[in-house]
Amino acid sequence: MSLEIRKATKNDASSILELINGIAEYEKLTHQVEATEELIQKNMFGETPYAHCFLAYWNGQLAGYALYFFNFSTFLAKPGLYLEDLFVKPELRGQGIGKALLLTLAKEAVVKDCGRMEWIALDWNTPAQDFYLSLGAEMLPEWELFRATGDSLTKLASL
Amino acid sequence: MSLEIRKATKNDASSILELINGIAEYEKLTHQVEATEELIQKNMFGETPYAHCFLAYWNGQLAGYALYFFNFSTFLAKPGLYLEDLFVKPELRGQGIGKALLLTLAKEAVVKDCGRMEWIALDWNTPAQDFYLSLGAEMLPEWELFRATGDSLTKLASL
Numbered sequence: 001m002s003l004e005i006r007k008a009t010k011n012d013a014s015s016i017l018e019l020i021n022g023i024a025e026y027e028k029l030t031h032q033v034e035a036t037e038e039l040i041q042k043n044m045f046g047e048t049p050y051a052h053c054f055l056a057y058w059n060g061q062l063a064g065y066a067l068y069f070f071n072f073s074t075f076l077a078k079p080g081l082y083l084e085d086l087f088v089k090p091e092l093r094g095q096g097i098g099k100a101l102l103l104t105l106a107k108e109a110v111v112k113d114c115g116r117m118e119w120i121a122l123d124w125n126t127p128a129q130d131f132y133l134s135l136g137a138e139m140l141p142e143w144e145l146f147r148a149t150g151d152s153l154t155k156l157a158s159l
Numbered sequence: 160m161s162l163e164i165r166k167a168t169k170n171d172a173s174s175i176l177e178l179i180n181g182i183a184e185y186e187k188l189t190h191q192v193e194a195t196e197e198l199i200q201k202n203m204f205g206e207t208p209y210a211h212c213f214l215a216y217w218n219g220q221l222a223g224y225a226l227y228f229f230n231f232s233t234f235l236a237k238p239g240l241y242l243e244d245l246f247v248k249p250e251l252r253g254q255g256i257g258k259a260l261l262l263t264l265a266k267e268a269v270v271k272d273c274g275r276m277e278w279i280a281l282d283w284n285t286p287a288q289d290f291y292l293s294l295g296a297e298m299l300p301e302w303e304l305f306r307a308t309g310d311s312l313t314k315l316a317s318l
Contacts (some may be wrong), residue, residue: 020233035236043236050238051231072210074179074230074244077194077202079209085233106307106315116308117315123301125245136311139302142282148265149275152295156265156276159294 001059003097005104008053008065010045013037016053019065025088051084054104056097065090066101068108073115083119102135103156120145162219162256164263167224169204172196174231175212178224182246210243213263215253215256223247225260227267232274240268259302279304 008016017037024030043050051069055062065087070079083105088097109117121128129139148156167175176196183189202209204265210228213271214221225245229238247256268276280287288298 008199017236020236024234029234032234033217035234039236043231043238043283048229048238050229051233051267067231067233069231070207070209070228071230071241072202072226072243074210074226075183075188075191075194077179077198079202079207082230084231103315103318106312106318109312110316114312116306117312118303118304118306120234120304123303129303129305132305135172135307136313136314137305139305140306144282144288145277145279145299145304146276146277146291147299148294148296152297153265153268153273153276155295156262157269159262159265 001097003063003095004057004148005054005100006057008055010041012053012055013040013045015055015062016040016044016065016067018062018088018130019055019089022089023085026087026090054101054108056088056101058092058095058097061092062089063092064097064101066105068105070112070114072119076115078115080116080118081105081112081114083117086119099131099135125154129140134149160254162222162254162259163216164213164221164259165216167203167214169200171212171214172199174221175199175203175226177221177225178246179212179244181245181248185246185249199267213260213267215247215260217251217254217256219253220251221248221257222251223260225264227264229271229273232279235274236270237274239275239277240264240271240273242276245278251313258290258294 020035024033053067056064067084071082175216179194183192212226215223226243230241
């Protein structure tokens with residue numbers, strides 16, 4: 001049994017898309033996926049790489065990924081690392097692949113001199129929350145997330 | 160009475176630092192501020208600009224700012240705009256400066272072909288929440304924020 005984790009490159013766009021679709025299937029949200037290989041190449045590996053990714057392989061087979069970007073702490077005036085998606089194919093869970101991806105990201109955060117690493121979890125997903133807390137992370141329940149998207153963003157921009 | 164909003168440049172590092180300290184004073188968190196003009200110049204206007212900023216001037220006087228960065232939606236494979244800090248000096252509030260900054264960011268999100276705009280608010284700050292909802296934004300109370308910072312991040316990276 002062998003696990004390999006490596007940083008994704010432009011040539012991995014099809015693997016990244018496969019995993020994005022994997023998450024969407026798992027969450028029954030495939031109708032929301034507009035991602036394409038071309039968009040991944042442009043927005044993750046083009047002139048301005050908006051996000052980055054580590055891919056995990058289990059016995060040579062694509063198993064999962066951690067997709068992240070850099071956010072920013074104003075008090076530190078330093079970047080932070082934000083984990084947007086952590087996903088392991090359902091049939092390959094229970095091997096520690098998710099944990100290995102998370103620890104890889106923590107190392108990346110330290111290497112990049114990030115002041116912090118952040119992510120969000122669904123409030124009903126207590127197994128995930130307990131896992132994060134067991135790793136020493138803290139939960140910040142006092143913050144509420146707001147979003148403007150699609151029509152509401154366009155409306156806001158036209159005010 | 161005149162309001163001017165413009166994008167910050169490297170020469171504005173001292174104004175940005177003044178506003179970061181303004182937020183910290185308002186939140187009684189000045190002891191947490193490690194930002195310096197040099198760090199702002201390096202991390203916002205250097206080789207990799209991790210964050211960007213619009214400055215607001217009221218009758219020619221520095222009044223506030225909106226500091227943001229680009230995050231990423233995997234389902235869209237497109238950047239999103241994340242508002243990290245929105246601040247108006249206490250003595251200049253009630254003039255619509257905060258709203259003007261927020262709308263400027265919504266326009267920037269549309270110009271940059273962002274799929275969404277996001278931010279967080281404290282759960283007790285219901286006036287701010289009502290304001291955001293009145294602008295058409297939605298609240299996503301099902302998400303919990305997690306963070307590893309300082310010692311817990313270092314520990315995670317060493318596992």
